[in-house]
Amino acid sequence: MRYELYDIITLDDDKQYVLSYEAFYNEKKYYLLIETNDQEELLEGAMLVRSEIENDQTNLYMIQDEQELETVHNIFQKLIEAEEK
Amino acid sequence: MNNELDKEPTKIDEELKKIEDELDIIKKRITAYYEEFIAKGMENVDFVGYERLILEANLAIEERKAFPDEVKQYEEIREFYIKEITDIINSTLQLENKITYEQYFEKVKEEKTILNLKARLKVLEEAIIKVTEEIKKEKDPNEIKRLEAQLQSHTNAKNKINVMIAAQENLIKKLDKDISELNKVESLPEEIQIDDISPFVLDIEPVANVAALSYHDKIIQKAKNSKVVKGPKLKINLPNSEADNNIYRFKFDGVSYVGNRTFLNQTLINNPNIQIDDPQFNLKAISLEGIANNYKGYNEVNINNQNFYVSKKGIEKYREFFPQLTFIPDYKVISNLDTKYPDYSVDVPLERGNYITVNVSKKDFEWLQNITPAISFRKKIKGYLKETTENLKKSIPELSEKKLNIINLIRNKSSIIKDKIQNKQILINALFHVDRLFIAEKLIDIETVIADEVLQIKNYLEKFQEATQSNKEETISYLFEGNTYIIRKSLVESLNQSLLPLESLKKERERVSDLLLEKTKNRNKAIEADLIFKEEKGNYCYVSIATGSIPKGVTKEGYEKLLAIYPNLIANETLKQAVIEKTKVVTAALNIKEKEKSITDIRQKLIEKKKNTLSSLNKFYEKQKEKIQKMHQEFKENQKIKNAMKQQDAIKKNKEKIERLYKQQEELSTADSNKINVLRVRHTAQNLGLPTAAILGVALTVALTSASLASAEKTQKPLEAETAIEFNLDNTETVGVLEKGLDNLTQQTIDLTTNVNNLTQQSLLNLKKAALEIAKSVNDKEINTEKSDKVVESNFINVGDTFKSVDGLVASSRDDLEQGKMQSLKYDIEMTAVKIDLRLANGSITSVSIFEENAQDKVLNLINEGAEVIAYLGYPQENLDEYLKSKGQIVETGRFKNIEKTEQKGLGGRS
Numbered sequence: 001m002r003y004e005l006y007d008i009i010t011l012d013d014d015k016q017y018v019l020s021y022e023a024f025y026n027e028k029k030y031y032l033l034i035e036t037n038d039q040e041e042l043l044e045g046a047m048l049v050r051s052e053i054e055n056d057q058t059n060l061y062m063i064q065d066e067q068e069l070e071t072v073h074n075i076f077q078k079l080i081e082a083e084e085k
Numbered sequence: 086m087n088n089e090l091d092k093e094p095t096k097i098d099e100e101l102k103k104i105e106d107e108l109d110i111i112k113k114r115i116t117a118y119y120e121e122f123i124a125k126g127m128e129n130v131d132f133v134g135y136e137r138l139i140l141e142a143n144l145a146i147e148e149r150k151a152f153p154d155e156v157k158q159y160e161e162i163r164e165f166y167i168k169e170i171t172d173i174i175n176s177t178l179q180l181e182n183k184i185t186y187e188q189y190f191e192k193v194k195e196e197k198t199i200l201n202l203k204a205r206l207k208v209l210e211e212a213i214i215k216v217t218e219e220i221k222k223e224k225d226p227n228e229i230k231r232l233e234a235q236l237q238s239h240t241n242a243k244n245k246i247n248v249m250i251a252a253q254e255n256l257i258k259k260l261d262k263d264i265s266e267l268n269k270v271e272s273l274p275e276e277i278q279i280d281d282i283s284p285f286v287l288d289i290e291p292v293a294n295v296a297a298l299s300y301h302d303k304i305i306q307k308a309k310n311s312k313v314v315k316g317p318k319l320k321i322n323l324p325n326s327e328a329d330n331n332i333y334r335f336k337f338d339g340v341s342y343v344g345n346r347t348f349l350n351q352t353l354i355n356n357p358n359i360q361i362d363d364p365q366f367n368l369k370a371i372s373l374e375g376i377a378n379n380y381k382g383y384n385e386v387n388i389n390n391q392n393f394y395v396s397k398k399g400i401e402k403y404r405e406f407f408p409q410l411t412f413i414p415d416y417k418v419i420s421n422l423d424t425k426y427p428d429y430s431v432d433v434p435l436e437r438g439n440y441i442t443v444n445v446s447k448k449d450f451e452w453l454q455n456i457t458p459a460i461s462f463r464k465k466i467k468g469y470l471k472e473t474t475e476n477l478k479k480s481i482p483e484l485s486e487k488k489l490n491i492i493n494l495i496r497n498k499s500s501i502i503k504d505k506i507q508n509k510q511i512l513i514n515a516l517f518h519v520d521r522l523f524i525a526e527k528l529i530d531i532e533t534v535i536a537d538e539v540l541q542i543k544n545y546l547e548k549f550q551e552a553t554q555s556n557k558e559e560t561i562s563y564l565f566e567g568n569t570y571i572i573r574k575s576l577v578e579s580l581n582q583s584l585l586p587l588e589s590l591k592k593e594r595e596r597v598s599d600l601l602l603e604k605t606k607n608r609n610k611a612i613e614a615d616l617i618f619k620e621e622k623g624n625y626c627y628v629s630i631a632t633g634s635i636p637k638g639v640t641k642e643g644y645e646k647l648l649a650i651y652p653n654l655i656a657n658e659t660l661k662q663a664v665i666e667k668t669k670v671v672t673a674a675l676n677i678k679e680k681e682k683s684i685t686d687i688r689q690k691l692i693e694k695k696k697n698t699l700s701s702l703n704k705f706y707e708k709q710k711e712k713i714q715k716m717h718q719e720f721k722e723n724q725k726i727k728n729a730m731k732q733q734d735a736i737k738k739n740k741e742k743i744e745r746l747y748k749q750q751e752e753l754s755t756a757d758s759n760k761i762n763v764l765r766v767r768h769t770a771q772n773l774g775l776p777t778a779a780i781l782g783v784a785l786t787v788a789l790t791s792a793s794l795a796s797a798e799k800t801q802k803p804l805e806a807e808t809a810i811e812f813n814l815d816n817t818e819t820v821g822v823l824e825k826g827l828d829n830l831t832q833q834t835i836d837l838t839t840n841v842n843n844l845t846q847q848s849l850l851n852l853k854k855a856a857l858e859i860a861k862s863v864n865d866k867e868i869n870t871e872k873s874d875k876v877v878e879s880n881f882i883n884v885g886d887t888f889k890s891v892d893g894l895v896a897s898s899r900d901d902l903e904q905g906k907m908q909s910l911k912y913d914i915e916m917t918a919v920k921i922d923l924r925l926a927n928g929s930i931t932s933v934s935i936f937e938e939n940a941q942d943k944v945l946n947l948i949n950e951g952a953e954v955i956a957y958l959g960y961p962q963e964n965l966d967e968y969l970k971s972k973g974q975i976v977e978t979g980r981f982k983n984i985e986k987t988e989q990k991g992l993g994g995r996s
Binding site: 063070 | 695700
């Protein structure tokens, strides 16, 4: 299965997240996941993950590299700030 | 005078003849009109076109009831055509009446001219006078009666002729009046001829069409009221900019000139009296008025809103002068064209972007083309046949009726489809709440119905098209090209309209089918998974295949099977570590429809909660960063521990090696336990420092032995434990272990608690000596020198001097050689001057000379391959040097630099 922006997924922490923003960095796709409560509202929980397609399957990975995390964090910050109301 | 008199009648005659000629022309024209009408016949006048257009308008009104504005437009169109028809019929009838009078007039002219009547009257009058005189003379009453009857007859005849003359005079008066009327008729613009009001105008789009028609109407009205016939209007607006090539009209000495501003400035204004002789200027400097005067005519030319009336040549002149002169035709053009015998139908551009279609002669068409490039050719008029008209008369109502039928059918079908679509929508709404499969089947049923309906419509259309074709489509498209198009277009549009919902239905069905397929797949997966759960029950790991479902324990095989079905499977506990990095996604739990709806909602929420999102992102970032750092720290610590453990292992191994070596040494020593007393001093690896310790294993071995060692192998007796002394030269601990039998020694010679640093050479020496003394006292045996020869090759005896290399290599001394006890030993100093003996893994023993290339590496390699160091042999440098010198060899001092002699002299002791 492949995921798209605004998909709602359930992770192994049994929480639901919305694929809220997406960004590309270093030829890879990253998502900012925002925790949600059955689509009713957006919660405070957030997560930055890297999406990788393996065997036609999208897997999401926690970012383990500090440098990578920092860069992606900056990208998403700018992305959100640029969002027009 | 006579001449003048003669001339006068000639002049009058000329005038009379001129008038008569003109009358003749008029009469001929009247005749021609009449003949034309007779030839054509009223029934052949093409009213069909109008009827058809009215019918079209009616249909359009019917079709567009929902759109009042359009209905209004079509009502206007309809009214217009009705009026047109009425006008044409009326005017035709009027013309016909006039021509009936003319016919009568012609008859009178031929048979009963006024002259004849008057002559006859004169005869009658003479006859009456004659009869009247005869009556007066006659006496016979009968003859008088006869004469009176004759007189009465003549009088009646005379009166009759008088009446006839009066009637004829009236007739002439009326004819004069009619001729005058006909003159007026002649001046009517010919576009009111039925042919000129072309039905093809309808090719223009409806809205524009109305405008065009109303403009057409105005033109006709204007033309009807206009008695002055003028030519086309040519218009030019000279630009106002100051560009040098602009043309201005100006007056100089009362004459108008045209030129550009440069010319105006440089020639006329600066030199008001200049004689203009510039040829180019002369060409330009033709006054507008001059052209108007030289080429008088009725064609209107408008330059900068000033009008000039010129002939066609004049127009050409102006166009030569102003190539940009544009032709803006108006009704005058049309009224001035020869439309009586048209060859072409053309679209003439009008003001406001409209066009009017006019039938013109070939000559006029060419002229129009020349003067008005914007004119567009439409078609040739030829082939305007009576038969065609009749066919059209027949086919139009039939086609219209068919069209109506088709439209009605389509409407009915559309309404059926609409109902079905509504039902479908209801079902779709229900689809997401009840069994989808069931509803999908229903949907397919509905679709089949709709498809049937559409098929029927298509059949109707085909039939209609066949009917159209069989109805001489060629003729129809030839004459009613535009309207045929309209009929088809409306049909196609209706059909497309009907097919639109079908398209969306088709898409919906595909979507539903996809959903169902996915659902079926998921169901099959779940069934398969249930089976696996049952068959592969175990506790390898616990697996949950859907959100919220309780994880079930499966075997490893079961887990793998499940993983094949659900690649994103969650496995709890046991396997969690294996996939700890991967954030597993359990579901993407939305169907498409809900998703579409939710996307907008989510996006909106995200925008609203922008700040929250940012703060969440930052929090996560900090947390994750901390986590990563902690992880890295842990990793580093782990690494340290691992390194430490490795080091410990290495130490342990070394220790084991040392012990093993010790044991071997012990075994060797024990071999001749009766004669050999061994004192071994062992350093810990730590004391010696890595890597030397790691490589060599043993730091220091001091072996004291006697010449009786040669018998050790032979006897193979274990060394007596009592004879060994071992102490640890550790920095922190100095342990002296004085085994049984050495108690006295300990007490007498060495304070073993002394720090190793304080363990002087003298102390060692003393220790050795003591040990030897003890050994001597304990092992008082004779040495079998003969047998000792055999031992030498595999053993070494180094007693006495101690040498220590810079890297910690220490070798024992060998004072026994000096004592002569070693004479019996085959000790080849050349081979073993300074060497390291090792026992290989296969048990064999080898030696590496320090003089060899890369001696240390060789030793290291052997150790790595499992060899153990048995002993290190040192040899007094000076002795070696002497020996080598004695052998005639040059000592390479570099070699010996590696060996630092710590004790030059031998221990001197002797067992």
